[in-house]
Amino acid sequence: xxxxxxxxxxxxLSLLRPFSTASTTVSATPTLSEPPSSxxxxxxxxxxxxxxxxxxxxxxxxxxxxxxxATLKRLxxxxxxxxxxxxxxxxxxYYSHSLSSFNLAIDLAARLRDYxxxxxxxxxxxxxxxxxxxxxxxxxIERYVAAGKPDKAVKIFLSMHKHxxxxxxxxxxxxxxxxxKSKRVKKAHNFLKVFRGKFRADVVSYSIIANGWCxxxxxxxALEVLEEMVERGLSPTLSSYNAMLKGYFRxxxxxxxxxxxxxxxxxxxxxxxxxxxxxIHGFGVAGEVDKARRLFDEMVREGVLPNVATYNALIQVLxxxxxxxxxxxxxxxxxxxxxxxxxxxxxLLIRGLCHVGExxxxxxxxxxxxxxxxxxxVQxxxLLIRYYCDAGEIEKALGxxxxxxxxxxxxxxDTYNVLISSxxxxxxxxxxVVGGRVKTPYGGGIFGLLxxxxxxx
DNA sequence: TTAGGGTTAG
Numbered sequence: 001x002x003x004x005x006x007x008x009x010x011x012x013l014s015l016l017r018p019f020s021t022a023s024t025t026v027s028a029t030p031t032l033s034e035p036p037s038s039x040x041x042x043x044x045x046x047x048x049x050x051x052x053x054x055x056x057x058x059x060x061x062x063x064x065x066x067x068x069x070a071t072l073k074r075l076x077x078x079x080x081x082x083x084x085x086x087x088x089x090x091x092x093x094y095y096s097h098s099l100s101s102f103n104l105a106i107d108l109a110a111r112l113r114d115y116x117x118x119x120x121x122x123x124x125x126x127x128x129x130x131x132x133x134x135x136x137x138x139x140x141i142e143r144y145v146a147a148g149k150p151d152k153a154v155k156i157f158l159s160m161h162k163h164x165x166x167x168x169x170x171x172x173x174x175x176x177x178x179x180x181k182s183k184r185v186k187k188a189h190n191f192l193k194v195f196r197g198k199f200r201a202d203v204v205s206y207s208i209i210a211n212g213w214c215x216x217x218x219x220x221x222a223l224e225v226l227e228e229m230v231e232r233g234l235s236p237t238l239s240s241y242n243a244m245l246k247g248y249f250r251x252x253x254x255x256x257x258x259x260x261x262x263x264x265x266x267x268x269x270x271x272x273x274x275x276x277x278x279x280i281h282g283f284g285v286a287g288e289v290d291k292a293r294r295l296f297d298e299m300v301r302e303g304v305l306p307n308v309a310t311y312n313a314l315i316q317v318l319x320x321x322x323x324x325x326x327x328x329x330x331x332x333x334x335x336x337x338x339x340x341x342x343x344x345x346x347x348l349l350i351r352g353l354c355h356v357g358e359x360x361x362x363x364x365x366x367x368x369x370x371x372x373x374x375x376x377x378v379q380x381x382x383l384l385i386r387y388y389c390d391a392g393e394i395e396k397a398l399g400x401x402x403x404x405x406x407x408x409x410x411x412x413x414d415t416y417n418v419l420i421s422s423x424x425x426x427x428x429x430x431x432x433v434v435g436g437r438v439k440t441p442y443g444g445g446i447f448g449l450l451x452x453x454x455x456x457x
Numbered sequence: 458t459t460a461g462g463g464t465t466a467g
Contacts, residue, residue: 134458135458138458139458142458169459170458170459171458171459172459173459173460174458174459177458177459177460178458202459203460204459204460205459205460207460207461208459208460210460211460211461237460237461238461239460239461240460240461241461242460242461242462243460243461243462244461245461245462246461246462272461272462273462274461274462275461275462276462277462277463278461278462278463279462280462280463281462281463307462307463308463309462309463310462310463311463312462312463312464313462313463314463315463316463316464342463343464344463344464345463347464347465348463348464351464351465379464379465382465383464383465386465386466414465
């Protein structure tokens with residue numbers, strides 16, 4: 001049916017054909033049609049300017065929850081378009097949106113700070129008896145906090161039950177965590193003090209606050225929180241201690257970190273792989289590579305097996321404070337032992353190679369990761385683009401960029417920032433011409449994307 | 458989505 005639609009937008013519609021054929025006639029026998037991919041649909045939505053045509057096309061399509069969600073994610077950098085899509089499909093005769101799609105739409109509306117639209121979606125969710133769920137509220141509250149409205153977020157939390165969503169200890173802890181992760185630790189701490197009785201604050205509540213203080217390098221306050229927790233009869237867990245340890249490193253207090261680590265051992269804590277990864281990374285970043293290596297050997301002796309994260313921590317340290325070659329040696333060692341490197345492992349090595357100007361070898365590692373079935377992610381692309389730009393090889397950077405547009409990996413705000421800023425730094429008019437020529441997955445030149453939501457990373 | 462460890466570079 002799609003192939004028969006003849007409109008001003010015939011070109012865009014043809015994108016939805018499962019198999020591209022030269023023929024425009026409709027085959028009498030139904031073809032084995034695969035549903036169109038989210039990429040195809042997203043392109044169609046972005047290139048169809050006539051709302052009626054778009055609506056007609058989308059409503060004649062068969063939808064499923066995964067396809068709707070994938071399309072919404074594909075349109076993440078085009079929130080208004082994504083929401084338009086959501087609204088159209090919401091009028092489908094035989095399809096109705098699921099909770100997870102609603103949650104995505106609510107997230108999009110919140111990112112746009114369209115709070116009226118957001119609460120309309122929540123009401124719709126309620127009238128269909130699908131929610132809102134704690135997950136919905138976590139999304140809403142996180143966005144309000146990110147938009148600089150933590151007080152409003154707290155009010156929403158306190159009114160959750162009016163929407164049929166219970167306020168329990170779990171969600172109390174989620175709220176504390178959201179506040180802490182946005183560095184509003186004092187507010188979170190005060191909130192804990194006021195409501196710890198009502199919600200029966202537990203070890204997790206206190207650990208979140210202690211970790212929050214660590215995030216803003218206030219290890220003194222973090223320690224106070226842990227002490228207070230003990231006074232209230234709650235025993236810190238290994239997680240609490242690991243967070244504290246990490247906090248010392250973050251704050252540059254390596255001596256305190258070491259003392260704390262020794263104390264953990266003395267008290268016979270069951271030091272785990274996270275503890276070791278933290279100290280290996282911490283000392284390495286502080287420039288004590290030998291100590292990091294010794295701790296790596298020690299953990300193996302102690303029977304605590306390193307995992308991929310541990311290797312990544314040490315690989316990063318070697319790249320930064322020793323040499324890429326020693327990092328590559330370690331990489332080979334881990335592969336030899338049967339560990340499966342992940343995208344971060346490769347990214348660390350690729351960055352290390354780029355950093356010493358070995359762009360060709362860096363590219364080889366990109367090829368290697370692909371061969372090993374580990375697809376490059378947005379960080380991989382961004383770092384290649386960044387290093388090509390820094391080397392003044394804008395054309396190559398754009399080549400990488402075009403490559404990613406044709407794949408599954410979406411550029412993010414970082415990607416555009418790097419490309420655009422490097423062009424402005426050079427102030428070469430031909431760059432601007434090239435930049436305008438580059439096709440983005442969204443259809444226009446990269447400068448058409450300057451209106452991207454600056455909150456989205 | 459009930460906490461803790463591993464990416465950028467200034």
